[in-house]
Amino acid sequence: MDTHDVVIVGARVAGAATAMLLARRGLRVLLVDRDRYGADTLSTHALMRGGVYLLSRWGVLDRVVAAGTPPVRRTRFDFGTESTTIAIKAAHGVDALYAPRRTVLDAALADAARAAGAEIRYGVRVTGLLRDRSGRVAGIRGHDRTGAAFTARAGLTVGADGTRSTVAREAGAATLRTGTGCGAVIYGYWSGLGADGYEWFYRPGHSAGFIPTNAGEVCVFAGVPAHDLARGDLHATYHRLLAATTGGADGRLAQARPPDRLHTWVGRPGYARQAHGPGWALIGDAGSFLDPLSTHGITDALRDADTLARAAVSGDLGEFAATRDRVTTAMFDVVDRIAGYRWDLPRLRADLLELSRAMSAEVELVAGPARHAPGTARP
Numbered sequence: 001m002d003t004h005d006v007v008i009v010g011a012r013v014a015g016a017a018t019a020m021l022l023a024r025r026g027l028r029v030l031l032v033d034r035d036r037y038g039a040d041t042l043s044t045h046a047l048m049r050g051g052v053y054l055l056s057r058w059g060v061l062d063r064v065v066a067a068g069t070p071p072v073r074r075t076r077f078d079f080g081t082e083s084t085t086i087a088i089k090a091a092h093g094v095d096a097l098y099a100p101r102r103t104v105l106d107a108a109l110a111d112a113a114r115a116a117g118a119e120i121r122y123g124v125r126v127t128g129l130l131r132d133r134s135g136r137v138a139g140i141r142g143h144d145r146t147g148a149a150f151t152a153r154a155g156l157t158v159g160a161d162g163t164r165s166t167v168a169r170e171a172g173a174a175t176l177r178t179g180t181g182c183g184a185v186i187y188g189y190w191s192g193l194g195a196d197g198y199e200w201f202y203r204p205g206h207s208a209g210f211i212p213t214n215a216g217e218v219c220v221f222a223g224v225p226a227h228d229l230a231r232g233d234l235h236a237t238y239h240r241l242l243a244a245t246t247g248g249a250d251g252r253l254a255q256a257r258p259p260d261r262l263h264t265w266v267g268r269p270g271y272a273r274q275a276h277g278p279g280w281a282l283i284g285d286a287g288s289f290l291d292p293l294s295t296h297g298i299t300d301a302l303r304d305a306d307t308l309a310r311a312a313v314s315g316d317l318g319e320f321a322a323t324r325d326r327v328t329t330a331m332f333d334v335v336d337r338i339a340g341y342r343w344d345l346p347r348l349r350a351d352l353l354e355l356s357r358a359m360s361a362e363v364e365l366v367a368g369p370a371r372h373a374p375g376t377a378r379p
Helices: 013-024 049-058 061-066 102-116 166-171 234-246 297-314 317-339 345-366
Strands: 002-009 029-033 074-078 083-087 119-122 125-131 137-143 149-159 175-178 183-191 198-203 206-212 217-225 263-265 271-273 280-282
Touching: 002 013, 002 137, 013 029, 013 049, 013 102, 013 297, 029 102, 029 149, 049 061, 049 297, 049 345, 061 102, 102 119, 125 149, 125 166, 149 166, 166 280, 183 234, 198 234, 206 234, 217 234, 271 317, 297 317, 297 345, 317 345
Parallel strands: 002 029, 002 149, 029 119, 074 198, 149 280
Antiparallel strands: 074 083, 125 137, 137 149, 175 271, 183 217, 183 263, 198 206, 206 217
16 A cells, blocks of 8 residues: 555646645655546636646646647637627736647646656546544545556545546535536537637627637637537537527638537536545545636636645645635636526626636736745746
8 A cells, every 4th residue: 555645636637736736845646547648638728817827837838838739819709799809918927828738738737747756647546535543534545447456545635536526525525605507518629710819709698719729720619508408419509509609700610620529518507615624635626616618627727736735735724725715706606697698798798807807816816926936847
């Protein structure tokens, strides 16, 4: 049985980033994941400023850029009869946003974690938690791909294992807040589509987005309330929703090559779970979840990694929980309204401005610690 300072379940953005930061601080870290290295996953792709800032501070952004991830220097909001384009202004050393494929971002963070000294084990499915005599969580148990039993002890067990988190369930994490808005999304990757920035389209009961990503492709999504997602031909539904929301984007969709394969998120309401307990903590979607229309999931995960790593070293997990709850509270209700499509366009504009203010406050929060704090990559 292995013994570590920290064992982390889930080797994607939240888990890999946390493993990297803790290993840089000299802790013995084990990172496990049931999937394989470099596997793709459902994602909104889009990084907000706080996420780009953290990747840059950690020395990981250069690899994301080197993989051909295009810079995003403007965001366009299309409301049908009106549109607004906002330039990305340089702040906190960030002059562009990025939307990497998860095969790029997750691998970059996992490699950085391994380079920092973290041990990574893929193909491990965690089925339960170990506890000491006092009932405190003391590690994980499960099995590897061969079916062989796998156990590891640790002073801190971190759940970075998504919305259906085994760590959250087995630790008995309470659900502190549950939303009511629930949107469904269909997306795919288009080739030859002219899009040099983020583009968000909104119509009553509909949304869509263009997100430039790697290999010259654009992730194009169409969203509706979950209960309105029609059964049947997925491709026909997707193209019908895009036509209703974008109007063909001035002919650009007709001139581009549509995807052969589509991905679907059927929707679930947002939530916030208890952030930590005796011997355990939750980060990323395991701890809190905002609807994909917020395009904030990756940035949430990176922020959690940053704040948990600092709290784990100081021994004050309460500070991690307070920080997460402060940011989540500022965004939760407005994202819930947007995700529920309970808006007309004037109400939506006000909600988007409120969300933008909350994101700006988050940037100030993550940029607060010294740029070269322990665990930060230095030039």
